[in-house]
Amino acid sequence: MITLKINGLETNVEKGTTLLEAARFLGFPVPTLCHMDGLHPFGACRLCLVEIGEGPRIKLVSSCTYPAEEGLHVRTASRRVMRARKMIIELLLASSPQSKTIQDLASAFDVKQQRFRQEFEDCILCGRCVHMCEEQMMAKAIGFRGRGENRSIGTPFDVQSEECRLCGGCMYVCPVCMLRCTYTEPEKAICGGCANLSVPCIEKEQFDDVMCYMEPCVACEITKD
Amino acid sequence: MKESRLSSATEEIVQKHENELGGVIAMLEEIQLQHSYLPESALKTVASETGRSLVEIYGVATFYKYFSLKPRGEHLVSVCLGTACHVRQGALIAKEFEDQLGIRAGETTPDKKFSLETVNCLGACARGPIVLVDGHYFSNVKKTQVSQILKKAREGLDAIDVTTDQRVFPVKLRCPHCNHSLLDPNYLIDNHPAVRLTISFASKHGWLRLSSLYGSNNIKSEYEIPMNTIADFFCPHCHAELVGSSACPVCNAPMVPMTIYGGGLIQICSRRGCKSHTMDLVNSICINCDNRHTCKLMKPEGGVWFCEEYI
Ligand code: SF4
Ligand code: SF4
Ligand code: SF4
Ligand code: FES
Ligand code: FES
Numbered sequence: 001m002i003t004l005k006i007n008g009l010e011t012n013v014e015k016g017t018t019l020l021e022a023a024r025f026l027g028f029p030v031p032t033l034c035h036m037d038g039l040h041p042f043g044a045c046r047l048c049l050v051e052i053g054e055g056p057r058i059k060l061v062s063s064c065t066y067p068a069e070e071g072l073h074v075r076t077a078s079r080r081v082m083r084a085r086k087m088i089i090e091l092l093l094a095s096s097p098q099s100k101t102i103q104d105l106a107s108a109f110d111v112k113q114q115r116f117r118q119e120f121e122d123c124i125l126c127g128r129c130v131h132m133c134e135e136q137m138m139a140k141a142i143g144f145r146g147r148g149e150n151r152s153i154g155t156p157f158d159v160q161s162e163e164c165r166l167c168g169g170c171m172y173v174c175p176v177c178m179l180r181c182t183y184t185e186p187e188k189a190i191c192g193g194c195a196n197l198s199v200p201c202i203e204k205e206q207f208d209d210v211m212c213y214m215e216p217c218v219a220c221e222i223t224k225d
Numbered sequence: 226m227k228e229s230r231l232s233s234a235t236e237e238i239v240q241k242h243e244n245e246l247g248g249v250i251a252m253l254e255e256i257q258l259q260h261s262y263l264p265e266s267a268l269k270t271v272a273s274e275t276g277r278s279l280v281e282i283y284g285v286a287t288f289y290k291y292f293s294l295k296p297r298g299e300h301l302v303s304v305c306l307g308t309a310c311h312v313r314q315g316a317l318i319a320k321e322f323e324d325q326l327g328i329r330a331g332e333t334t335p336d337k338k339f340s341l342e343t344v345n346c347l348g349a350c351a352r353g354p355i356v357l358v359d360g361h362y363f364s365n366v367k368k369t370q371v372s373q374i375l376k377k378a379r380e381g382l383d384a385i386d387v388t389t390d391q392r393v394f395p396v397k398l399r400c401p402h403c404n405h406s407l408l409d410p411n412y413l414i415d416n417h418p419a420v421r422l423t424i425s426f427a428s429k430h431g432w433l434r435l436s437s438l439y440g441s442n443n444i445k446s447e448y449e450i451p452m453n454t455i456a457d458f459f460c461p462h463c464h465a466e467l468v469g470s471s472a473c474p475v476c477n478a479p480m481v482p483m484t485i486y487g488g489g490l491i492q493i494c495s496r497r498g499c500k501s502h503t504m505d506l507v508n509s510i511c512i513n514c515d516n517r518h519t520c521k522l523m524k525p526e527g528g529v530w531f532c533e534e535y536i
Contacts (some may be wrong), residue, residue: 140278145287156283157265157294163278 004072019063019074020048028076031085031105033092033175034126035064039135042127045092047105049084051075060084086111095121099176122176123153129170139163142170234259235267239274249275249285253292261297290344297340298333300378302326303357307346310353318354319343321371338379396439397486403463407483409434414443420483423464426456433458439491442500452498455479475501 001012006023013022018041023030033045043065050063052074060081063074075081089109092102094116102124105111127144130153134140141164145152155161238255242248249271256267263286272279286292304319319341323329326339333340347355352364358378366374395417398407409421412434419434424446431447433456450456458467458481469480473494480492480503494501517524 134278140280143278143280143284145280145284147288156268156279161280163280 002068002070004068004070004074006074007076013068015068017068019050019052019061019066019068019072022068023050023063023074023076030063030076031109032064033101033105033124034128036128036132036173039128039131039173041065042131044125044127046088047085047092049081049088051078051081082109085109090114091116092124095119096124096176099124101175124176125151125153126175127153128173128175129153132169132173133164137165137167137169139165139167141165235270236274239271243275249277249282250289253282253286257292261301262293262295265294290342293340296333296337298337300339300359302339302341302375302378303344303347304330304341305345305347305353305355305357306343307350307353309346309350310355313353315354317368318356318366318371321368322356322375325371325375339375394439395437396491398437398483398491399486400460400462400465401467401482401484401490402460402465404484405460405462406486407460408437412445414445415441419445421461422467422481423459423461424450424456425459426450426454432461435493439504450497454497455495456497458495473499473501474503475499 002015002017003010003012004022005011006019006026007028009026011022011026013025020030020032020035020041030048030050032048034042035045035048041064043062046062048063049060050066051058051060052066052072053059054073058080063076086109089102089105089111090113092099093106093111093114096102097114097118098120125144130143133142139161141161142153142155145154145156155164235256238252238259242251242255245251252271252275253263256271257263260267268282268286269279271277272282275282286294302322304315304322306315306319319330322341326334326341328334328339328341330341330343344357347357347362349355349362349364354366356363356366356374358374363370363374398420399405400407407420407422408418410418412419412421414434414436415438417437420437422433422435424431424433429448433444433446433450436443455478459465460467467481467483469482469492471480471492472478473480473496476494476496476499478494478496478499481495482490482492484490485504489504492503
């Protein structure tokens, strides 16, 4: 057993428990995006930052990947944590403003402005879909490609993957696609999953290879009638 | 047929690096050297042979700028746009290459001669702007030199002008077994007597003549030797097989040893197309020579070739 203090509260956890699990066990809310129970922690979104250490050795770590250590002092909502978290949300907002999840996060954390160059990405590269596909579906059909600003999620060579089981798991776990999937008016609902795999049918023209278990496209079917 | 040959060559590469740390990158590097790019089918073979997913291999192949998924031209021009080269107008040089080749960076000319790319730092910042063409560095490149660089690349940067190049000199070789001269005064290559050997490969048996100029790669042979073939070499006089104790440092094929008049050993690679050769000098270099205290000749650093002829 490991004894550590979270926000001043002492607790015992099993070896190997992450700070996120420990904090949530005690009931402290820590927002997350890329973390998902049942998938390996990836630490991509940095939203779950917490502060650890004392004095000059204070630092911010991602709680979803940081294992509990004996005698650690963890603060989940210090001023520095809140400032960093707001900044991350602001950055997410700059890349994917149309995501309902991110809009909700922004309003929950009182982020009222967005000072960066606005982009309209569909994907925040959190990697959930990739890990879902690999760890739960054992398919390894999609993955990260390229790097830096060209990093994207998709299939090799951008063609429909032979490994894909058409299970829809990737779309199901995507944390940012919600608004696109259900839209504000349910009758106009489209799943948008394909858009999150950057093969968008809507708003952009090209629509060759759909990575969608709904093929043929439901949205197109709906608009046809 | 072509497809299956490609995949067996790929399989060979995969097996070579299978148990290495970071083996996948080594495999991809070697495949790219062979084809100048990474063909889709080769990536699939790597994935199935290593038991990894295609998306993983594809991820690696797209992560590194060094790898290309599109066929590249015969010559690869890389213009450095790293910080140091950028402040020295590397971008202007890149633009000039784009204009002269009529393509953008990242593209290949329609005649498949040139591919142009920009890179971030080639590790020679102090001498920037740097341009790398087919493995040859050009430093302090000015806009006006661009056309000249392209011209040189077209002529082949590896080609050596045997008549003027200082690095080329004639060597006299003999068989390490019977000590007979291997030079054939009746057959000239590069205007010098050629080195005559007997070779055999794939049930063919015939003569091979090499240029006796050290640094020249010109050869003539009775039968056309396909690229990549490893041949067995024999002395035309005593018919002993010429095999060295070492393997080629580049491609691992056996080396072929020949002795130099005046001492020393030249080894050439037995693989067609591999230009690797080594020279171990014993006497020819003055500082190693037993006679250096009594010898009256000038003793330049590179040695006096065939000094016994002058004495
Ligand atoms: S639908 Fe295909 S790509 Fe998505 S998780 Fe399932 S197997 Fe993977
Ligand atoms: S598509 Fe969705 S789940 Fe996949 S990386 Fe992008 S944001 Fe994450
Ligand atoms: S193809 Fe149609 S059904 Fe599939 S995700 Fe796109 S909009 Fe939805
Ligand atoms: S939830 Fe921890 S980094 Fe995304
Ligand atoms: S910046 Fe060009 S070589 Fe380093």
